[in-house]
Amino acid sequence: MTTATQNLLPGTDLALEALPKVSLHDHLDGGLRPATIVELAAEIGYELPAGATDAESLGEWFATQANSGSLVQYLTTFDVTIAVMQTRDALVRVAREFVEDLAADGVVWGEIRWAPEQHLQQGLSLDEAVEAVQQGLDEGVEAARGAGTSLRVGQLVSAMRHADRGLEIAQLALRHRDTGTVGFDIAGAEAGFPPSRMRDAFELLADEFFPVTIHAGEADGIESIRGALRDGHALRLGHGVRLLEDITLVDEGEMTRASLGRIAEWVKDRGIALETSPSSNLQTGAIAAWGDAMEDHPLDLFTQLGFRVTVNTDNRLMSATTLSRELRLVAETFDYDLDDILALQLNAAQAAFLPVEDREALMDTIIAGFEEHA
Template identity: 55%
Template sequence: MHAPLTVDTIRDAPKVLLHDHLDGGLRPATVIELADAAGYRGLPSTDAAELGGWFLAAAHSGSLVRYLETFGHTVGVMQTADALVRVAAECAEDLAADGVVYAEVRFAPELHVEAGLELPAVVEAVLEGFKVGTARAAERGRHIRVGCLLTAMRHAARSREIAELAVRYRDLGVVGFDIAGAEAGFPPTRHLDAFEYMRQQNAHFTIHAGEAFGLPSIWEALQWCGADRLGHGVRIVDDITLGADGTPRLGLLAAYVRDKRIPLEMCPTSNVHTGAAKSLADHPIGLLTQLRFRVTVNTDNRLMSDVSMTSEMTALADTFGYSWADLQWFTVNAMKSAFIGFDERLALINDVIKPGYAALMA
């Protein structure tokens, strides 16, 4: 008999996370302690519970721009090597405790140089933190592998530099490249030289596209820039129409995305908070899953949206009636889409993920 789908059983299920921002996942208490150590006085509260509530309220404004403003506080306390090591270590520990067995965590090195750190030192501190946190998790019997994505800000002009940094550290824990930030007015083609460089170096990259902006952003990310995955990709649903009989009809771009099995890094709760979806029940993940797009489930920003992989999967199961088989499908989709080697992906699927779900479905 199958184990019941509860918060506790879902937490124990092996999970894979592809879209998680390091500066969006700090523990509230850590933000407060790092702010105190750095002399940062801009926090709206120095009480951990109140601060966590403030982040959630600010994130749930329905505005991506307002959502992004909250990062001023987390980035503000992540300006030293010690702070970066601590945040990355705690990130790995928290994800492992949540049952995540593989994660790709992204951050923008260019945002962490205000106190004088050079870009390589920023990357090395974060990689060291992941190493420390992974070891601590293993001591508690929780095994996780963390890969790092280096993100360039789409409103800035350092993307080629960050791409070169990603290639420089790709054998040391960096698995890919990304661009992020407000989409409107900053199309991905502004950074075409960075993407061309990544392709020339046989390296992987994803692009935030189709979150707050529509189909043109997705089209550019794929057809001009050559993205391996789409960060969010929610608005691909705009290229799907329902006939009078309710039958979905895919436009050319939607069909291309599905046919090519392009992974969608979907972050349901975050999308509701930023206004990309009206509610979880209205989120395109339901239709896209039904149509068997390469859907993956992600957290985006665990602090801002007060979410975890467990809470996301629990909410989806409650909202759409998903079963263990569906949660395993999301997880295998994500593992297939990870930016590590084929043998490593296959080993995690066959030796960790499938046995883990088999035990829950026995």
């Protein structure tokens, strides 16, 4: 979703959109343009929510519905986006526009996650769905480069936690690993659907040395994170904010000491990235145990303790946001400067599902871009 409003780094006239950025946690079905939904819905005769028949009112509806404090309620908004993403042409268009919007936001590497199994209602096969999205991504990259913007993207193929198709979707991801798919994820309702339900899928992926990120520590607690690491062999944690449950803070006069449990220590010591999504984490109640405002988000504490923290959008449509906006909100809340924003981007580049040489080149690109605006 594009925006004409620039997000300035607090205390400066620097637009964050101008800085090279990395997006690791961004859902395809959560990043449609409202105008596109209106047009696609009209083409298939899909009835939009009452009162949300134009792009502006529909965008407002998504933001209002998503701001529920519950992941389960938040996920109901996807009924609308998924409904209009059931044909090849629709998937190509949505994917193409998604990349165009990333380019407009200054993203130079983007990983785009989605669940192909949710897009088969009009007869597409799993492979056809993946191929359609890849075509759209390729077209978006080509269009961006034609406009003078260079970026790369990759698919993260997700399996829905409740659907028991994990092995099938893992095999799908592996079939497309050389044509644009860079990793595997599981998504959907977290509580009650642990990674152990898909252990066979994760064992296959481990055998094939294929990268995995898992939604964990968002709508469920530390045991969910344990399962992501142990059963899912996760290299990154989708959100992961409830890792704070494994950290004890003790006030010692003017100082506060942090004591890390074994899981938190493991995540920190091995540089397992936390894919935080500040606005979304507030909307879904992921940090409700600690508060309901941005200053209550644990990402700054994680940063101070040395965790590999990244900032992401999760769902740009539902949170009415961009990566630049999320970084502005974080900078405003925690008094971050340009060096802090750079550190977050280097964290994300280091955690990208890319070969090490490509990650190093990506970090060089980011550093050069930030130096240009320093």
